[in-house]
Amino acid sequence: MRVVSRLAIETLLRRLGWLGPEIRQALASVADKMPRYVEIGGCKFTLYYFLPHVLAWSRHLAHLRGKANVAALEIGSMEGASACWLLQNILTHSSCNLTCIDTFTLSGQSNALDIYEPGNLGAMRDLFEDNIRRVGRQQSVTIIAEPSQIALRRLPLSLYDFIYIDGSHMAIHVLQDAVLAWQSLKPGGVLTFDDFEWGEDEGLGRLCRPKPAIEAFLDIFSGRYELLDKGAQVTVLKICE
Numbered sequence: 056m057r058v059v060s061r062l063a064i065e066t067l068l069r070r071l072g073w074l075g076p077e078i079r080q081a082l083a084s085v086a087d088k089m090p091r092y093v094e095i096g097g098c099k100f101t102l103y104y105f106l107p108h109v110l111a112w113s114r115h116l117a118h119l120r121g122k123a124n125v126a127a128l129e130i131g132s133m134e135g136a137s138a139c140w141l142l143q144n145i146l147t148h149s150s151c152n153l154t155c156i157d158t159f160t161l162s163g164q165s166n167a168l169d170i171y172e173p174g175n176l177g178a179m180r181d182l183f184e185d186n187i188r189r190v191g192r193q194q195s196v197t198i199i200a201e202p203s204q205i206a207l208r209r210l211p212l213s214l215y216d217f218i219y220i221d222g223s224h225m226a227i228h229v230l231q232d233a234v235l236a237w238q239s240l241k242p243g244g245v246l247t248f249d250d251f252e253w254g255e256d257e258g259l260g261r262l263c264r265p266k267p268a269i270e271a272f273l274d275i276f277s278g279r280y281e282l283l284d285k286g287a288q289v290t291v292l293k294i295c296e
């Protein structure tokens with residue numbers, strides 16, 4: 056809560072240019088007393104959204120935990136919350152690998168709390184890489200810093216045991232990510248979409264949200280997967296191509 060309060064104050068200070076110098080100084084000194092990062096599993100994050108997913112992921116990925124040579128792919132890594140959890144809890148064998156695709160630009164997201172501005176986006180990638188170092192697994196991680204809709208076309212077919220789609224939240228991008236990622240997922244592999252319900256409360260237009268894309272995917276690929284979960288996240292097990 057204290058990290059989020061600091062972010063909220065910093066966001067207000069950036070957005071409310073008309074605030075007088077005394078109020079600015081008072082707010083800034085309150086923010087300064089609050090921590091900038093939340094520390095989880097030895098890593099540092101400015102925002103940690105991953106906690107609510109831990110139970111479901113532990114269940115859906117239990118068969119991969121501790122196994123050798125597991126290959127995972129993540130679209131959207133940001134500061135590395137989901138990546139670090141995977142490395143510390145599922146991809147624990149040193150032969151496992153995780154490919155992370157991220158533009159590190161925060162495009163296609165809500166800007167409710169604009170943690171990063173165009174001038175300091177490099178800090179997000181630095182924090183991601185620092186967190187991967189903190190879990191001691193740089194050798195297991197491949198970073199592809201480009202739009203997933205392009206990068207996915209070059210990835211091998213039927214390779215990954217797990218794919219997580221949490222990049223751009225625009226429906227057009229989520230649909231492309233889903234169709235392209237499906238080809239790279241092994242039969243028997245698990246595919247998870249984040250933020251099925253995201254954006255409704257913010258009043259974002261239908262096509263600025265993941266839901267229509269995820270629903271279209273579930274409809275068109277029906278019969279080829281088993282539905283494991285449909286709530287804040289959607290998870291399917293691939294049965295066949």
Ligand SMILES: C[S@@+](CC[C@H](N)C(=O)[O-])C[C@H]1O[C@@H](n2cnc3c(N)ncnc32)[C@H](O)[C@@H]1O
Nearest residue numbers: 131133136137157158159160161202203222223
């Ligand atoms: C919600 S965040 C990912 C959060 C992360 N999975 C976690 O658990 O902390 C979404 C990320 O997707 C990235 N992104 C946005 N559009 C993208 C695109 N077209 N291709 C790849 N990454 C993208 C953003 O830079 C951002 O870091």
